[in-house]
Amino acid sequence: MTSLRERFTSDLKEAMKAGEKGKVGAIRLIQAALKEKDIEARGAGKGEATADEILGVLQKMIKQRQESIAIYDANNRPELADGERVEVAVISSYLPKQMSDDEVKAAIDKAITESGATAVKDMGKVIGILRGTYAGQMDFGKVSPMVKAALGG
Structure with a gap:
C-alpha cells in the first residue's frame, strides 16, 4: 500500500x-x-x-x-x-471509511470493558483506547458525549 x-x-x-x-x-x-x-x-x-x-x-x-x-x-x-x-x-476521500453509529456504540462498549472504566472520571482512558484503535474512522467530537452517556454522565 x-x-x-x-x-x-x-x-x-x-x-x-x-x-x-x-x-x-x-x-x-x-x-x-x-x-x-x-x-x-x-x-x-x-x-x-x-x-x-x-x-x-x-x-x-x-x-x-x-x-x-x-x-x-x-x-x-x-x-x-x-x-x-x-x-x-x-x-x-483520504480518510478511512467512517464507522456507522452502531459500530461506534459497539466500539465504545468494547473500550469501556477493556479499560475497566466505571464512571465519567475514567472517560480519558476510554477515549484514549478509541483514538488508538479507530483514528480517522470516527468523529471524536460526536463520540465524547456518547462515551460520557455510556459511563453514566
Missing part, C-alpha cells in the same frame, strides 16, 4: 492534468498543512508526521471547513460554502 503522502502527490499530478482546480487546491492545502505539521514535529525533535497524525490533520481540516460552511450558509454566501464543500469531499 502506498503511503498517504505518495497518494497526495500522485493525485495532485492527476488532478492538474485533468484540470480539476477544486481538487488541486484542496490537495495543495493538505500538503501545506502536512508541511506545517512536519515542521512542528521537527521542532519537538521528532521525524515526519506519522500516519495517525496525518489522519488527525485531515480530520481537523474537515472540521474547520464544516464550521466555515455553517457560517457561510448562515450569512447567505452559497458560493463560498460550495467551495468549502468541494474541499471537504476531497479531504474526506
